[in-house]
Amino acid sequence: MSDIPDRLWIANAWSDAEAGATFATTNPATGEVITQVAEARAVDVHRAVESAREAFSGKAWRQMNPHRRAELLWKLADALEANADELAALETADNGKPYFESRKVDLPSVVENFRYFAGMADKVQGETIPVAGPFFNYTRREPLGVVGVITPWNFPLSLAAWKVAPALACGNCVVLKPAEQTPLTALRLGELAAEVGFPPGVLNVVPGFGPTAGSALVRDPGVDAIAFTGSTEVGRVVMREAADTLKKVSLELGGKSPNVVFADAELKSAVRGASTGIFYGKGEVCAAGSRILVERPVYDDFVEQFAGRARQMTVGDPMDEKTRLGAIVSEEQLERVLGYIEAGKAEGARLVAGGERTTVNGRGNFVTATVFADVEPPMRIAQEEIFGPVAAIIPFDDVDDAVAKANQTIYGLAAGIWTRDVGKAHRVAAEIQAGTVWINTYNQYDSASPFGGYKQSGFGRDLGWESALEKYTQVKSVWVALDR
Ligand code: NAI
Ligand code: MG
Numbered sequence: 001m002s003d004i005p006d007r008l009w010i011a012n013a014w015s016d017a018e019a020g021a022t023f024a025t026t027n028p029a030t031g032e033v034i035t036q037v038a039e040a041r042a043v044d045v046h047r048a049v050e051s052a053r054e055a056f057s058g059k060a061w062r063q064m065n066p067h068r069r070a071e072l073l074w075k076l077a078d079a080l081e082a083n084a085d086e087l088a089a090l091e092t093a094d095n096g097k098p099y100f101e102s103r104k105v106d107l108p109s110v111v112e113n114f115r116y117f118a119g120m121a122d123k124v125q126g127e128t129i130p131v132a133g134p135f136f137n138y139t140r141r142e143p144l145g146v147v148g149v150i151t152p153w154n155f156p157l158s159l160a161a162w163k164v165a166p167a168l169a170c171g172n173c174v175v176l177k178p179a180e181q182t183p184l185t186a187l188r189l190g191e192l193a194a195e196v197g198f199p200p201g202v203l204n205v206v207p208g209f210g211p212t213a214g215s216a217l218v219r220d221p222g223v224d225a226i227a228f229t230g231s232t233e234v235g236r237v238v239m240r241e242a243a244d245t246l247k248k249v250s251l252e253l254g255g256k257s258p259n260v261v262f263a264d265a266e267l268k269s270a271v272r273g274a275s276t277g278i279f280y281g282k283g284e285v286c287a288a289g290s291r292i293l294v295e296r297p298v299y300d301d302f303v304e305q306f307a308g309r310a311r312q313m314t315v316g317d318p319m320d321e322k323t324r325l326g327a328i329v330s331e332e333q334l335e336r337v338l339g340y341i342e343a344g345k346a347e348g349a350r351l352v353a354g355g356e357r358t359t360v361n362g363r364g365n366f367v368t369a370t371v372f373a374d375v376e377p378p379m380r381i382a383q384e385e386i387f388g389p390v391a392a393i394i395p396f397d398d399v400d401d402a403v404a405k406a407n408q409t410i411y412g413l414a415a416g417i418w419t420r421d422v423g424k425a426h427r428v429a430a431e432i433q434a435g436t437v438w439i440n441t442y443n444q445y446d447s448a449s450p451f452g453g454y455k456q457s458g459f460g461r462d463l464g465w466e467s468a469l470e471k472y473t474q475v476k477s478v479w480v481a482l483d484r
Pocket of ligand 1: 154177178179180208209210213214215218229230231232235237252254255286385386387
C-alpha cells in the first residue's frame, strides 16, 4: 500500500488535529497497527463544518450548473473504480473483511452508487401547483445545506457512499465522520473527490470517536441534518442530541432479521441463502439474517445441512482471495460476540457448529461460524443484535406462528422468506414488519432500491431516488401574483 491517509481532510487539504491528538487503527486479522490517524475533536469538527458552510454559501458549489455536478459525481465514480484494488486492500486491512468482499462486492457497488446518484444530480426538480386565485405557484427542491454523515465500521466505504453520493447530488455539502475502527477509505474518498474537481469544503472527512467528534457534529449549529448508520443505542443518543438545534435526522440502525424457511422451500437454496444471510461480512451486517425460523417438517434436515455448511466455512487470511470468513473488526467486538456465544449456551440453546475463538497464522480476532439450534424467541441470542457470525435457529409450526415469531423483535430492518408457494410468499412479505423483504434470496441491494428500517431499526431510507429527495432536500413553495 502506498500512502496511507492519516490526517483530517478539511477544505481539500490534509491537516492535523488542533490538539495534536491521534489514535491507532488496527488490522484485526493481524493485530498490527496500520497507522496513527489524526483524531478530530469538537474544535476540528467545527472547522470542518465551517468549511462546509463556506462552500455551501459560496458560488462555486451552490451555483454550479447541475450537469457539471453530475459530471463530478461520475468522475468520482471513475476515480473510485480506477483505485478499486487499493481501496479494497485498505478496507480489508482496516476492517478484516475478506478481500473478495471488498473488491468484488463493496467497491463495484460504491462505484455504481456514485453513478446512480450522478444521474440524479441534474434531475432534482420541483412542480407547478394549481392553486386558487390569480396566482402562479411552484415548488423548488433545495438542498438542506450541510449534512453531517456518521458511519459505522462494517461497510466503511459503502455506507459512506450511500449517504455522501445522494447528499452531494442534491447540492448539499458534507462533513463525514467515519467510525474510529475503520477511518481509512473515507479519507481516501475525500482526497479522490478533490482530485476530480470537487470545490474545497464540499466533502470533509473528520475521523474521531463517537462521544467527542460524532457528538460535536450532531450538536454543531452549522449542521442542518444528520444521516447516521450505527447501533440503535447510539441512534437514540443522536436523536436526543440533535433536538437542541432541530436537525433533520435519519437513522439506519440495528437489526435481528428473520430468515423464514417454509417446509415447501427448495431446501438446498434455503440452506445456502440462510448461510450467506448470516455469515457474509462475518455477520457484522445490519441486515444479517441472524434468526433463522424453520418450519417443523424440515427442521431437523435443515439444521443438519446448515450446520454442515457452517463447519465448512473456515476462517482465513482476509487478503487471501479464497477466504470467505474474515476477522472480527476489533477486540471489543470479539468479546461481545464471544459473550453472546456464552449466553446462548447458558440459556440452553443447542450449539451445533462453531462457537470458538480462533486465529489465522497464530493471530487475529477470528470466530468460527457458529450455529445454535432449538433457540427460543425470548433468549438473548434471539433478541439482541450480536453482529458476528452467530446464527440462531428457531422452529415454527405454521404461517401464523412464523409471522408472529418473525415480528417478535424490537427491530424491523430486513427479512427473508423461502417457499415455492408464490401466494404465501407475498402474504408473508406483507405481514412481516421490515423495511426490506427478500423472497428466495437474501442480501440483494441496488442503488435504485430503498433500504432502511421499520420499528427500532430506524427511519429514513438510503438508496433510491425518492429516499434521497426526501432525505437531502427541502421544498420551497413560491407564489407569484398574476394580476399585477
Ligand atoms: P456505534 O453505534 O457506537 O458506532 C457507529 C458510529 O457512531 C461510529 O462512527 C461512532 O463513532 C459513532 N458514535 C458513537 N457514539 C456516538 C455519539 N454519542 N454521537 C455521535 N456519534 C456516535 O456502534 P459500535 O459501538 O461500534 O458497535 C456496537 C454495536 O452496534 C454492534 O455490535 C452492532 O450490534 C451495532 N452496530 C450496528 C450497525 C449497523 O449497521 N446497523 C453498525 C455498527 C454497529
Ligand atoms: Mg481498523
